[in-house]
Structure formats: structure tokens, C-alpha cells
Amino acid sequence: MAFQDLLDQVGGLGRFQILQIVCLCISSIIVFPHVLLENFTAAIPGHRCWVHILDNDTVSANGTGLLSQDTLLRISIPLDSNLRPENCRRFLHPQWQLLHLNGTFPNVSELDTEPCVNGWVYDQSSFSSTIVTEWDLVCEFQSLISVSKFLVMAGMLVGGIIYGHLSDRWLAESARWLIITNKPEEALNKLRKAAHRNGRKNVADTLTLEVLRSTTQEELEAAQNKPPVYDLFRTRNLRKRICVLSFMRFTTFLPYFGLNLHVQHLGKNVFLSQVLFGVVTLPSNYVALLALNHLGRRVSQMLFLFLLGISILITTFVPEEMQSLRVALATFGVGVSSAASTSSATHGNELIPTVVRAVAVGVIGIAANIGAAVAPLLMILTVYSSHLPWIIYGVSPILSALAVRLLPETRNQPLPDSIQDVENERKDWRKAKQEEISMKVTPF
Template structure:
């Protein structure tokens, strides 16, 4: 018998566990609000070069009406491949001959142009002001936006490492961790507290030090060995699990944040898209619960990871004008990546022994925020190929889905408590031991 049976005696999933989940949600929601804030504070409005003949205040206030703004724009700003005003160049001199063209567009590559040396004019109809308009982070300075977001994510990583460590002094530790780290008295106290909150009667008769030591003798003996983060890489099976999990979490996080912080890529109405994506990611978190219990951990992760990559890759071939299809594909990807995140979290918890589970969670967090910090930087690759970041966002979750196959399946298996459990591939079903464990527990 082990901790699994003790936990069943105090209520495996009761008021205490539900209360923990509810109390943890507000902090997670606040974090995500900060992460996604740049979708609005760093939104890139339509823009073009400032030109004196059109945007000079003196000219604008004394408009004679001889030439319309559209005509002035035509002779001042070249057109891009989509026949829209260029965002980063203007004609060196007004091209008056363009006024006499009737619906035809000449080859403008022969006309002299220059960068926006006098600044830009922004469309403020949707959002009046962003850091883009304040600091002119467009054209040659467009790489500054992903750099700013990347630095913010890097700060989340550093802050998580520092304050995650400091918080261990005040947060209530799990009973399992307390017992495994040779603090059985405190662990027993926490188990009794859980039993009381869950409404379990006769907890005092069930939970006592003699029964605790008998139930977890092997785990308590293993607790005499001190562990460090390097123990995750010291033995073959743990090293394999650690490296594979790091890649899977890293790859999925890049795709998740790469899509979520660039919703403007899918259309102009970023407010609507934010609501759609937010609702999908919130509701999709519970989708894996059924397949996790019936299909297993590995098939469930693959079931959700592959559609993420395929939807992102498919979107690279859909024209910007087909916004409905683009948003639909992106919505499928966002829902699936949220479900894949839940699946990976469940699997990650079951892969590592209790002695190292907190340290593996810290490593998992490092992989998450490293991927989050790198995701915005990939957008700087658009200067080489506009679709290159999205190809990377799409390929990574497909690769991570394949990598999951190299991890062991953990459905219906007990959580490993020691490094030896992992290295010996401890494989006996939870269900098989339920009757035996009941008999052993009732002894004390």
C-alpha cells in the first residue's frame, strides 16, 4: 500500500481539492490578462508615410478642394502588391502623371521612393493610441514589438523562478510531499485536515502514525536521500522523461503564445477575436478528461496536438480576405492547444516521482516560459519570409505529438514515489490493488 490508498481514505476528490482549484484560478486569470494585454496596447494600426502635400496642417486648413485627399494620396504614396498604399515608403517627388491614369497602374518600381523620413500617419478609428503609434514601432523598427513582448515573457520566467522558490516558505505543502521529505508528523496533520474538510468521519481512527509508517515504509526510507534538480538528469529513465517533457511543453507553448499574442494576424476586429479565443481556450480545458481516462495519456495528447499544427499550417495558405475561414481555423487551433496543455499537465504529473515532482514542475515552468519568451521573437523572421514564423508555429506541435510516443503510458498506474520506481518501470494497476489496499488500511 502507498499514498494513493491513504488519499482515497481522506477523499480523493472532495471539497478540499475542489477548493484548491477554485482558489488557484484568480491568480492564473490575472497572469493571462497581463500576458494578452499587448494584443491591445501593442496593436499595429494601418499606417502610411507622412507627406507634406497631404498631411501638413497649413495645407489641410487651407484646402482649396482642387484635389481630393485620394488624389493627393495617389501621387504621394506608391501602391504595394495588393494595390494598397505602401506602409513604409513614399515617392521622393509628387508623381503628377498618376492623376491622368484611368484605372491602370504603371510599374512603380521605376519611380524614385524614399523611407518615411518624416514619420507616419496612423488609422486611429479602431484604437486611438498604442505603443506602436507612440514610439513609431513600424517598418524598420517593427522588430521592436516582438522584442518588447519577449522581454516581458522573460521577466515572467525570472519572476516565476524567484518568487516560486520564496513562496514555498508560506504555502501549505502537500501531505504526500511532507511525508516523502521525512516530515510524517506534518504530513499526517495535513491528511487529517483534508479528511475533515471532505467530511470524512472517523479520520482519527484511520489516520495515525503507526499506520502511516506501515503504509509508506519504502517511501520513508527513500526520503533519507536528499535530491536536487540534477537528479532529474542523473538516471536514464528520468533523463529521458525530463528531456522529452521539456521539448513537448516548450513546443506547445511556442504555438500557443505565437497564435494568442498575434490575433491581429487574423483580422481587424481584435476585440471579437479575443473574446472568441478566450472562450474557446477556457472551455476546451475540460475536453481531454474523457479521452484521458479511456484512451490514455499519449493518444489524447496526439489527438489534440496534431490539429493545432495542421490548422496553423493551413492558415498560411488562406488569403487575408477570407477572414471567416482564417478565424475558424485559428479557433480550432486555439481550442486544441488548450486541450493539449491540460493533457500534457496530467501526464507530466504522473511521469515523475514524488521526491522530484516539485522540481519537475519547476522545470516544466521553465520550459513553458522559455517557449513563451521565444514565441514573439520568431515574428522577427517575417523580414525573410512572411509565413516563416507561422510554419514554425505549425510544425512544432506536430513534432511534439510524435515525441509523446516515446514517453511511457501512465493511465491506471500509481504515481511513482521514488526514483527507483521510475527506473524499475513500476507498472501495476491502481484498480487491481483497490481491494487489497482497503484491507491494509482498515488494520489501523
């Protein structure tokens, strides 16, 4: 397009663009840690039922002071299938006969047990206090943790809609968008500012309104008919892109936040896992950049999404005793999920015409935030199966990878400026296909 010529003159990637990227990174650094705080503020420490003879200091001192804590624990708390003390039940009465079984374990289901009617005792070795210990969000109340995480993500969804609209008043607009929306004077000021910061002062002086109008005549003519919002879904090709991109962003953010919001389910050491997740993010984005430039948008996304789904599914069925392998697979999954998100955002921006890009990105962003909000709610399904949420997290990016095939490749292609550009791509593709078929038929 003609605007690309102007962009090359003022500097396609210089200090001006780098400054914009730095400002965006700073805002992301400030915001994203608030989401990750849920891994610590809502951590579930080890817990068991409060037991009268074990946790009441007066009783222990008077009647059972000669018995060890392990002995009192054995007669007070039943063992689960892994021979560990139950988290959510206790014996109705102390089972003194268990002290004389010489290491054998009876059928606990035959003994009378009850829920933790007097509360819980928590392991404070890692976390002195969390919302779980503060409000006893364990056992039958554990699903409320997922609800609290959902409310945080739902707040981000609502905030993104409200403040995303308000931010248009304060953020610097794109010069391309200003041209498309028939604001050539403001676009000229933006281009001069970019040229000046990129060290191209001569271009800034020679770039006039007349030059801008003559160079971008096609874009200005298209701007005379500003499309309404419903035009996102009026034309067939653009409607298809919006729907596919929304589905892809939903199914990409679902496992992305499923991994990042449930670190404790992937490894016992939350602090180590969180550090590894953060460290792997930077190189994964660099790998995404290399893949986008060398493999193309579609192949890169399909590769990252398939790897993400497979890594989650494998992690789901790795025994908890193999902690190192689980953490390694989870870290790999976080890395490819970050790369997949970067690839998806890049591809999506290149598929949407400039005239409606801001609105389209907002619609697709809502789908992404819905996926982020649904991710913690899926953990409620653990009451049916502990593997079920993770299976969904693993299958969703595979479905997203399959959906990538419905979108065209955009590497080394000009950005579409108008909706007509998107529809013409479909016609050009059909024309090229017909020419290809005719060339194959002609020799015979």
C-alpha cells in the same frame, strides 16, 4: 502505493481538493490577462507616410483645398502589389501625372520614392493610442514590437524561477511530498485537515501518527536517502523523461503563445478574435479531460498536437481575404493548443516521482517559459518570409506529438514515489515483454 489507501480514506476528490483548484484558477485569471494585453497595447493600426501636401493643414488650405483626400493620396503614396497604399514609402515628389491615367497603374518602381522621413499617420478608428503609435514601431522598427513581447515573456521566465522558489514558504505542501521528505507529523496534519474539509471527521479522529507510519512504511524508508537535484539526470529512465518532457513543453508553448500573442495577424477584428479565443478555452479543457480519461495520456496528446500543427499550417496559407475561415481555424488552433497544454501537464506530473516532482516541474516549466519567450521573437523572421514564423509554429507541435511516443502511458497507473519506482517500471516492462515473447514461442 500505500499512500493511495490513505488518500482514499480522507477523500480523493472533495471540498478540500476543489478549494485548491479554485484558488489556482483565481490566480491564473489574475495573471494571464497581463500577457494578452500585448494584443491591444502593441496593436499595429493602419498607417502610411506623413505627406506635406496631404497632412499639413496650412498647405492644404492654401494650394490644394479643392482636391479630395483620395486624389492627394494617389499622387503622394505609391501602391503595393495588392493595389493598396504603401505603409512605408512615399513619392519623393507629388506625381501629378497619375491623375490623368484613367484607372491604369504605371510601374511605380520607375518613380522616385523615399522612406517615411517625416513620420507616419495612423488609423485611429480601432485604437486611439498604442506603443506602436507612441514610439513609431512600424516599418524598419517593427521588429522592436517582438522584442517588447519577448521582454514581457522573459520577465515571466525570471519571475517564475525566483518567485516559484519563494512561494514554497507560503503554499500548502502536498501530504505525499511531506511523507517522502520524512515529515510525517506535518503530513498527518495535512491529511486530517483534508479529511475534515471533505466531511470525513471520523477518519480525521482515527488517523494517528502510528497508522500513518505503518501504512506508509515503504515511503518513509525511501525518504531516509533524500536524492539530490542532480538525480534528475543521473538515472537513465528519469533522465529520458525529463529531457523528453522539457522538449515537449517547449514545442507546445511555442505555438500556444505564438497564437495568443499575435491575434492581429490572424484576423482584422482583434476584439472579436480575442473573445472567441477566450470562449473556446473552457470547452477545450473539458474535451481534454474526457480524452485523457477515455483515450489515455499518449493518444490524447498526439491527437491534440497533430490537430494544432495542421490547423496552424492551413491557416498560414489561407488568403487574408478569407477572414472568416482564418479566424475559425485560428480559434480551433487555440482550443486544441489549450487542450494539448492540459494533457501535457497531466501526463508530465504522473511521470515524475514524488520525491523530485517539485524540482522536475520547475525544470520543465523553465523549458516551457523559454518556448513562450521565443514565440514572439520568431516574428522577426517575417523580414525573410511572412509565412516562416507560422510554419515553425505549425511544425513544432507535430515534432512534440512524435516525442510523446517515447513516454509510457500513465492512465490508471499509480504515481511513482521514488526514483527507484521509475527505474523499476523499465525493468517490469522488460520482464513483461520477455514473458509475452515466451508465451508466443511456447505453443510451437
